[in-house]
Amino acid sequence: MNLDSILRTEIQQAIQAVFGADTDQFQVQPTNAEFEGSHTLVCFPLTKISKKNPEETAKIVGEYLIANSQLVAAYNVVKGFLNLSLKDSVWVEVFTSLFSQANLGQLPKNGQEIMIEYSSPNTNKPLHLGHLRNNFLGWSVAEIYKACGYKVHKVQIINDRGIHICKSMAAWKLYGNGETPKSSGIKGDHLVGKYYVEFNKVLTEQVKELEAKGIPKEEAEKQAPIMKVAIDMLRKWEYRDDETLQLWKMMNSWVYEGFDTTYKKMGVDFDKLYYESNTFLLGKEQVLTGLENGVFFKKEDGSIWVDLTGDGLDQKVLLRSDGTSVYMTQDIGTAILRFHDYPNINGQVYTVGNEQEYHFKVLFLILQKLGYDWAKRCYHLSYGMVDLPTGKMKSREGTVVDADDLIDEMVAEARKQTLELGKTEGMDDEESGTLFNMIGLGALKFFLLKVDPKKKMLFDPNESIQLQGFTGPFIQYTHARIKAILRKADSLAIKTDAETLKSITSLETSEKALVQLVSGFESKLKEAAKDYSPAVIANYVYELAKTYNQFYQAIPIFTENDNAKLQFRIALSKTVANLIKRSMKILGIDVPERM
RNA sequence: GCACUCGUAGCUCAAUUGAAUAGAGCAUCUGACUACGGAUCAGAAGGUUCGGGGUUUGAAUCCCUGCGAGUGCACCA
Structure with missing residues (x-):
């Protein structure tokens, strides 16, 4: 039972008690930073039940909660918004239970199995920027599902x-x-x-x-x-x-x-590779079977078609008049082969650009018509194109950004900037080489993943190599800095035991803000899975790093005289570092111990 | 032509899926280490959320419409 749901239950009881109506139709949202509190109940919809204006409604609920809630310490009302402040002891308790959790950020196994396809290049030219978005996206979505407790199979179809x-x-x-x-x-x-x-x-x-x-x-x-x-x-x-x-x-x-x-x-x-040269024959068979069963039809010239006009789509060719297969044919074969190879998968995700939305609509319909009910559990993870400041990438016009070149440039730039800042003192060549790689690739991956996958994005090379602000390296830096603190804590032999942590009675605002963020990780993870969106994780981990930096700047750690508070801040730092590492790992980005 | 998607600060992106004065980063300007790492932090400035209607107590979000952009509509993959 987490904090948010306990609070919801309490609010539901409060509404029942003061207005005599049992409803869970109310909205609790995080309080805006400019107001006092952490949770806000939106009271406008409740006026129907309360028969009072929003302010008064909020006040009545607030009073009841103060008197009866285990969590709420104070409230204030702004317009129709009831802002709630929770007791510091609640935050301490929330944190200590998170801190003692062994697998923070890894949900228990749920018995579900899923297949995720990405990359799937043609074999006639090298990978380019578009493939990078595709690969990072698909790989990360696989990690998100793993973190949610799924068994995941990462695959691709090679158009050989x-x-x-x-x-x-x-x-x-x-x-x-x-x-x-x-x-x-x-x-x-x-x-x-x-x-x-x-x-x-x-x-x-x-x-x-x-x-x-x-x-x-x-x-x-x-x-x-x-x-x-x-x-x-x-x-x-x-x-x-x-x-x-x-x-x-x-x-x-x-x-x-x-x-x-x-x-x-x-x-x-990848866990398994599929080759078009191995699946197109199965596709052909399926089309011929479908023809026998009357699912498809043959035209006079011998070509075989499916009629989807009843579904609001067109007719689509499945086999040419000379009997050779088309793109769709092999995709039918591949899908069936996959569910044959992995009979327990609950679904399949295709990470493919949005220019193929129509294709997948048709594919899933065809599979349904062929009688495969798992077709309903196939999902096209459709992502937007990557544009350049100069416009669209066109291989004919030579405006394609090559994947190898780009990665090399990013790493070179990371090296340059890191050396300029003098961050490699005391590192040997191997260590610094690993670091440049981590930073360059981290910047690139974060840049491509922080944008909502559904949306097209602009790739500005100058901006992508930025290491400040909303970037991968900013987060890596925050992690390295926390690690420095933890090393110092170790050298001072500072312990962090649960009993001492629990004895804390008051917290600073920035500490509470951090605890609240940390406690929200799992729900973000679920949201990211539901939306197939690493961007949710990217935005979260950025917020986490930023909030930590604010805490870091505002509150000294080692000069704290109260031993319990000192321990708490170390424990909090440790947990934040773990979650940063975990989140970044889910995005496919490593974080350094120092940089 | 038909279908789908999109339009938010100068630029790149957010906005809990209908809530508060629409938030971040970059760029611009002003500040902050005798403490733990300045790849940081605090602050200023920057908006008619493409235009116009509508629904709603409440709209960037939903509906209609105009404009603009992208994508798809192959016996290509």
């Missing part, structure tokens, strides 16, 4: 087959001269990406030539010699042509090697 990779293959075959990551020293995913760019360059030239001969653009794109090579490769791939498969395997393996390096740098991992 299709025309996109054939384009890279075609260009490499034509112009590569056998170049490999080893021979060129270029990271595998970047090398394959280089040939993807090369393909488009050549294609553009060839199309231009054909257009000059009077062939319309659309036709020219199909007829361009290099496109013919790519399409031929796609066909050969479907026929399992040995040479093509070998090339495909080799180039994909380069990409995977490159991706592995990047994922490691990002601090992102």
